[in-house]
Each structure stands twice: as C-alpha cells, then as structure tokens.
Amino acid sequence: MVLGIASVILIVFITTPIGGQPAPRQKNVIMMISDGFGPASETFARQYHGWRENLVPRDNLLPLDTIHVGHSRTQSSSSLVTDSAAGATAFACALKSYNGAIGVDPDQLPCGTVLESAKIQHGMLTGLVATSRITHATPASFSAHVIDRNMENEIAVQQIGNLPLGRTVDLMFGGGLCEFLSNQTEGSCRTDDRDVLQEAKEEFGWNVYQSRAEFDALTATSAALPLMGLFAPQCLFVDRINTEIIVQHMSYEMDRVPSEQPSLKEMTHKALSILGQATKDMDRGFFLMIEGSRIDMAAHTNDPAAHVHDIWQYHQTVEVVKKFVEEHPDTVVISTSDHETGGFTLGRQLSEAYPEYKWNPEVISRVQNSSEVLALSWSDAIQQDVATREYLENVLIRSGLGIDDPSEDEISRVFQWQGTNKTTEELAYLFSDMVSRRALIGWSTHGHTAVDVNLYAYGARADELRGSHENTEIGDFIVDYLDLDLQSITKKLNKNAVFSNWFKRTEMRTETKPHYHG
Structure with a gap:
C-alpha cells in the first residue's frame, strides 16, 4: 500500500509550439x-x-x-x-x-x-x-x-x-x-x-x-x-x-x-x-476528475489505519x-x-500527567481491517447469536485490530452497544478509539x-x-x-x-x- 493526501490534483497537458508560433490552447486537465x-x-x-x-x-x-x-x-x-x-x-x-x-x-x-x-x-x-x-x-x-x-x-x-x-x-x-x-x-x-x-x-x-x-x-x-x-x-x-x-x-x-x-x-x-x-x-x-473518496470516510470514523x-x-x-x-x-x-x-493530530495526552512527545506507528502496522468492517462483523455476530466474548477478543480485537490487551471498559462498551439504538458506525467509533489511544493519535471531531x-x-x-x-x-x-x-x-x-x-x-x-x- 502507499500513503497519500486529501487533495485535488489537476494535470493539464499542452501541445508544443512549432517554431516561433504561439502555443495552442492547453490540451488535457486531470483533477485529483x-x-x-x-x-x-x-x-x-x-x-x-x-x-x-x-x-x-x-x-x-x-x-x-x-x-x-x-x-x-x-x-x-x-x-x-x-x-x-x-x-x-x-x-x-x-x-x-x-x-x-x-x-x-x-x-x-x-x-x-x-x-x-x-x-x-x-x-x-x-x-x-x-x-x-x-x-x-x-x-x-x-x-x-x-x-x-x-x-x-x-x-x-x-x-x-x-x-x-x-x-x-x-x-x-x-x-x-x-x-x-x-x-x-x-x-x-x-x-x-x-x-x-x-x-x-x-x-x-x-x-x-x-x-x-x-x-x-x-x-x-x-x-x-x-x-x-x-x-x-x-x-x-x-x-x-x-x-x-x-x-x-x-x-x-x-x-x-x-x-x-x-x-x-x-x-x-x-x-x-x-x-x-x-x-x-x-x-x-x-x-478527468479523480477522487480518493474514502480517505475522508475513514477520518469521519476516526479510523487511523483505514485513513x-x-x-x-x-x-x-x-x-x-x-x-x-x-x-x-x-x-x-x-x-x-x-x-x-x-x-x-499526531501526539495525544491521555491523562492529567504531562504527555510524552511521541506517537506509535507500530500500533497502526498491526491493524488488519477497518473499524467499519469489524463493526459490521460484530453486528452480524449478534444476529447469528455468536457474539461471544471469545469471538470479540480473539477475532475482532486481537486479529482485526492487532490489540492483545483490551481493557474491561473497552470490552464492556462494545457489549453495551447491543442494548442501544446506536448505529454500526457508532460501534466503529469504539474500535477506532482503541487503536487511536494506543497509537497516541488524536481527533477533535x-x-x-x-x-x-x-x-x-x-x-x-x-x-x-x-x-x-x-x-x-x-x-x-x-x-x-x-x-x-x-x-x-x-x-x-x-x-x-x-x-x-x-x-x-x-x-x-x-x-x-x-x-x-x-
């Protein structure tokens, strides 16, 4: 994979002038x-x-x-x-x-x-x-x-x-x-x-x-x-x-x-x-207009790995x-x-203690799936009556997010989602936050x-x-x-x-x- 920026790229092609003649109108435009x-x-x-x-x-x-x-x-x-x-x-x-x-x-x-x-x-x-x-x-x-x-x-x-x-x-x-x-x-x-x-x-x-x-x-x-x-x-x-x-x-x-x-x-x-x-x-x-659309959607979910x-x-x-x-x-x-x-932001303060100046890229490297996919998988597991703690910890969190040390509070929040009227996207926020906290990555919105x-x-x-x-x-x-x-x-x-x-x-x-x- 390769990393890029939420950007717009325009590429305009022009034809080469012949001799001393003025250049003709530019030919192509690509906007990314x-x-x-x-x-x-x-x-x-x-x-x-x-x-x-x-x-x-x-x-x-x-x-x-x-x-x-x-x-x-x-x-x-x-x-x-x-x-x-x-x-x-x-x-x-x-x-x-x-x-x-x-x-x-x-x-x-x-x-x-x-x-x-x-x-x-x-x-x-x-x-x-x-x-x-x-x-x-x-x-x-x-x-x-x-x-x-x-x-x-x-x-x-x-x-x-x-x-x-x-x-x-x-x-x-x-x-x-x-x-x-x-x-x-x-x-x-x-x-x-x-x-x-x-x-x-x-x-x-x-x-x-x-x-x-x-x-x-x-x-x-x-x-x-x-x-x-x-x-x-x-x-x-x-x-x-x-x-x-x-x-x-x-x-x-x-x-x-x-x-x-x-x-x-x-x-x-x-x-x-x-x-x-x-x-x-x-x-x-x-x-030609080209859009890397889902860069934005990952940021909406505050999912640093998908982003x-x-x-x-x-x-x-x-x-x-x-x-x-x-x-x-x-x-x-x-x-x-x-x-x-x-x-x-890169760098995050998680407690009242003055923060260490760092963020942790290795946390991102262990993530295998987007929070969106994991949230849909958990919701489907509920429908199929296989939404067990073992499935959550071993399949979604350990394999999907690459996290070996989920807290009781994090586990509890995922199970509590089932009793609310919140969307699967809001469930995805919980998975994203597990990664962002460990990576010391911050989001304001x-x-x-x-x-x-x-x-x-x-x-x-x-x-x-x-x-x-x-x-x-x-x-x-x-x-x-x-x-x-x-x-x-x-x-x-x-x-x-x-x-x-x-x-x-x-x-x-x-x-x-x-x-x-x-």
Missing part, C-alpha cells in the same frame, strides 16, 4: 481530489512510511511533498467549515456555494462546470473516477445540478445524460450501482422504479461494466465510449434494529479484495489509457499520474484538498474542520499558484488554462424552460444514507 486530507494527515503518511521502510527523514519524501507551493482556503458561502459538496462546487463552478450544494449557486440555481464547459465548448472527452458512489458529492458536483447532495437518485439520472446540455460525461469508474437500479431490483437504493442503468444503455449508448473480470478485459484500444464501471457489489445488511443498505462505496483499501474490486490506482491507470488513446490523434484532449492505507493508495495513484505527466512534458499538476476531516489545506503545483505555470488561494481560484485556473466560458454554460442551463421547471420541482431524497460523510 483526495477528500478530507489535511496537512497533519500528510505528515502521518510520511512518518508511517518512513518508519516502515526505516528511512532517514531527509530521504523520506512522498510524491506530493516535492511540489508543495502553498495552501488553499476552504470556507463555503454558508459556513466557515465547508462540506465536500460546496468544496467540489467551488472547484467545478469557480464560485462559493452553500454546504450541500451540488453544481448550484447560493440562490440554488445551476452553475456551469468546468467539465461541462470542456465538453460543450471544446468537444473534449470527460471522465470521473472515485472510490465512493459515483453519485457522491465530489463527482456529482462536476456532472449534475441539484439543491441537496442527498438527491443521489436524481444525480444518477443527470449523470447518464438527462440534462439540457445532453450527456457531458464519457467515462465513469466507481461505486454506487444501487443508485442506478430500479427499486424493484434487490440491492437498489432508489425510491422509484426507474431503471437508470437500462436508460443509460438504451437512450445514451453507455457501455456498462460491473465486475473485476470485465474491468480487466477493458483495453485502451477496445474500450468504446461512453462507458461506466460500477464495482461495489450489491448487498443488504440487516442489523438488530432494522434493515439498512450498506452504502455501496468501494471498499477501504485495507479491506479491498483485489479479485473483486480494482484499486484507485488501477482505475486511474485504465481511465488515463482509455482517454489518452481516444484523444491521441486529436487536439481536443480530455478532462493511512487509503492515503498510501492515493500516493500510488499520484505516482501513476506523475509518470503519465512525464511522458507528456508540457503539463501542469495542481493538488489541493477540499477540506480536512477529523481534526487529526467526527466531522470536518476549517483548517487551510496544502496546495501543490508542478509544471507549466505552476508558479502562478504559489502562496495562499481561495478554493474557487482552482476553478479559475482551469477556466483560464482551457479557455472556458462557464457563464455561457450557466445561461444554457437556466434559460431552458424544461430544465427550469423540472429543476424546481425535484424533491427526491435518499434518506437511508448518512448525510455528513464528505
């Missing part, structure tokens, strides 16, 4: 967003990597460390602490909006995105890659327009092409199959019987892939656009209170079964090869992207986070914070991004780099009477999913 990854998490990843590899500090640099140019300021129009919807809308529309806004302005009107503008105005190919549901806040903000991020049923409908602009996305890799299935189909999380997957195939020509084998068979030369790969399996989980749908994100990297799901690195490599091949003889290029493993996978993905850039030298890379999650986040840039025009920038300036940079006109796209969205009427009456929600992750 590692959700919820703050500055302390990059330190965590670097120090953990250095400890594992026994590196001296001066030799221990991660892929983003060498291109650090400044920081990004993250507040939204409605709060000093942003969410991912407002954060991604700032990148996509180059404007501040309220928490929960998906491609809409503070007045809840659609705003044109850089992805849409690249497609409509320049005929560029476009793609979205994420480890969350593809309808989740970040990918949605580039490809849909709804007033509430929880309207994922409607986001799916728009992403396949049901918009006044028509289809603007050519490639999608991620989770969230449930949002595209009729509620008459097992595993659906739609509130209606609309078969969006079938609509995608029949009305918009999408080629759909749902298995690892199908993904592996895809090649740059054989792939036909538009294509979507939705790799999180359908599954229902019945807890002791009610039936709840497991929210169909892709697995945490430490839990991922390689034979079932591709990694972020693999999806990115595949997307780059497909889009690169499709545009190699054209001057129009492509726009660092997804960060490391993100860094491996950055290496793939940097290699692609090196093969196309007229390129600029920009990376910044949408926000920080968890109020993460299960939500987001307002901290400034790191900004990285490399390549052509990188110096323009030195210093402190608002997150909207990332969108401004893309607009300038690709010579886009977001205002004209916004006008097209808002003047269309059919869309305007439809947009105002949309009231769909997906109430079964947590609203605060991201």
Whole structure:
C-alpha cells in the first residue's frame, strides 16, 4: 500500500509550439481530489512510511511533498467549515456555494462546470473516477445540478445524460450501482422504479461494466465510449434494529479484495489509457476528475489505519499520474484538498500527567481491517447469536485490530452497544478509539474542520499558484488554462424552460444514507 493526501490534483497537458508560433490552447486537465486530507494527515503518511521502510527523514519524501507551493482556503458561502459538496462546487463552478450544494449557486440555481464547459465548448472527452458512489458529492458536483447532495437518485439520472446540455460525461469508474437500479431490483437504493442503468444503455449508448473480470478485459484500444464501471457489489445488511443498505462505496483499501474490486490506482491507470488513446490523434484532449473518496470516510470514523492505507493508495495513484505527466512534458499538476476531516493530530495526552512527545506507528502496522468492517462483523455476530466474548477478543480485537490487551471498559462498551439504538458506525467509533489511544493519535471531531489545506503545483505555470488561494481560484485556473466560458454554460442551463421547471420541482431524497460523510 502507499500513503497519500486529501487533495485535488489537476494535470493539464499542452501541445508544443512549432517554431516561433504561439502555443495552442492547453490540451488535457486531470483533477485529483483526495477528500478530507489535511496537512497533519500528510505528515502521518510520511512518518508511517518512513518508519516502515526505516528511512532517514531527509530521504523520506512522498510524491506530493516535492511540489508543495502553498495552501488553499476552504470556507463555503454558508459556513466557515465547508462540506465536500460546496468544496467540489467551488472547484467545478469557480464560485462559493452553500454546504450541500451540488453544481448550484447560493440562490440554488445551476452553475456551469468546468467539465461541462470542456465538453460543450471544446468537444473534449470527460471522465470521473472515485472510490465512493459515483453519485457522491465530489463527482456529482462536476456532472449534475441539484439543491441537496442527498438527491443521489436524481444525480444518477443527470449523470447518464438527462440534462439540457445532453450527456457531458464519457467515462465513469466507481461505486454506487444501487443508485442506478430500479427499486424493484434487490440491492437498489432508489425510491422509484426507474431503471437508470437500462436508460443509460438504451437512450445514451453507455457501455456498462460491473465486475473485476470485465474491468480487466477493458483495453485502451477496445474500450468504446461512453462507458461506466460500477464495482461495489450489491448487498443488504440487516442489523438488530432494522434493515439498512450498506452504502455501496468501494471498499477501504485495507479491506479491498483485489479479485473483486480494482484499486484507485488501477482505475486511474485504465481511465488515463482509455482517454489518452481516444484523444491521441486529436487536439481536443480530455478532462478527468479523480477522487480518493474514502480517505475522508475513514477520518469521519476516526479510523487511523483505514485513513493511512487509503492515503498510501492515493500516493500510488499520484505516482501513476506523475509518470503519465512525464511522458507528456508540457503539463501542469495542481493538488489541493477540499477540506480536512477529523481534526487529526499526531501526539495525544491521555491523562492529567504531562504527555510524552511521541506517537506509535507500530500500533497502526498491526491493524488488519477497518473499524467499519469489524463493526459490521460484530453486528452480524449478534444476529447469528455468536457474539461471544471469545469471538470479540480473539477475532475482532486481537486479529482485526492487532490489540492483545483490551481493557474491561473497552470490552464492556462494545457489549453495551447491543442494548442501544446506536448505529454500526457508532460501534466503529469504539474500535477506532482503541487503536487511536494506543497509537497516541488524536481527533477533535467526527466531522470536518476549517483548517487551510496544502496546495501543490508542478509544471507549466505552476508558479502562478504559489502562496495562499481561495478554493474557487482552482476553478479559475482551469477556466483560464482551457479557455472556458462557464457563464455561457450557466445561461444554457437556466434559460431552458424544461430544465427550469423540472429543476424546481425535484424533491427526491435518499434518506437511508448518512448525510455528513464528505
């Protein structure tokens, strides 16, 4: 595995000028967003990597460390602490909006995105890659327009092409199959019987892939656009209170079964090869958004092991992207986070005694599973009437968390959970805390914070991004780099009477999913 940062990476390819002629418009943009990854998490990843590899500090640099140019300021129009919807809308529309806004302005009107503008105005190919549901806040903000991020049923409908602009996305890799299935189909999380997957195939020509084998068979030369790969399996989980749908994100990297799901690195490599091949003889290029989504979700659960493993996978993905850039030298890379999650710290005071200056990476190295998986396993054990102390201590705590010395209080808290109405996520908090305390890692919240986040840039025009920038300036940079006109796209969205009427009456929600992750 490899460690990475909650960041946004933009990669822009430009063609080489001939003789003394001015350089033509830049060709490709890749924007990578590692959700919820703050500055302390990059330190965590670097120090953990250095400890594992026994590196001296001066030799221990991660892929983003060498291109650090400044920081990004993250507040939204409605709060000093942003969410991912407002954060991604700032990148996509180059404007501040309220928490929960998906491609809409503070007045809840659609705003044109850089992805849409690249497609409509320049005929560029476009793609979205994420480890969350593809309808989740970040990918949605580039490809849909709804007033509430929880309207994922409607986001799916728009992403396949049901918009006044028509289809603007050519490639999608991620989770969230449930949002595209009729509620008459097992595993659906739609509130209606609309078969969006079938609509995608029949009305918009999408080629759909749902298995690892199908993904592996895809090649740059054989792939036909538009294509979507939705790799999180359908599954229902019945807890002791009610039936709840497991929210169909892709697995945490430490839990991922390689034979079932591709990694972020693999999806990115595949997307780059497909889009690169499709545009190699054209001057129009492509726009690709890549998100390391589950970095954020691990931080919401305060799970340091899942957090660092997804960060490391993100860094491996950055290496793939940097290699692609090196093969196309007229390129600029920009990376910044949408926000920080968890109020993460390295070093923690557990008692009134003055703390020792340390944290313990060896504790993290012994963890084998995410707290999410362990919590679901305990809840399932309760259902199967095998929730014994022996199972808890030996299977979940000793094998899963790598902890040999659970306290009576920790054991008691897990058993007490069974008699409450608390969710499996709240149970996961208990497992996460066992690890964090022993590692001397601190968290201030299960939500987001307002901290400034790191900004990285490399390549052509990188110096323009030195210093402190608002997150909207990332969108401004893309607009300038690709010579886009977001205002004209916004006008097209808002003047269309059919869309305007439809947009105002949309009231769909997906109430079964947590609203605060991201």
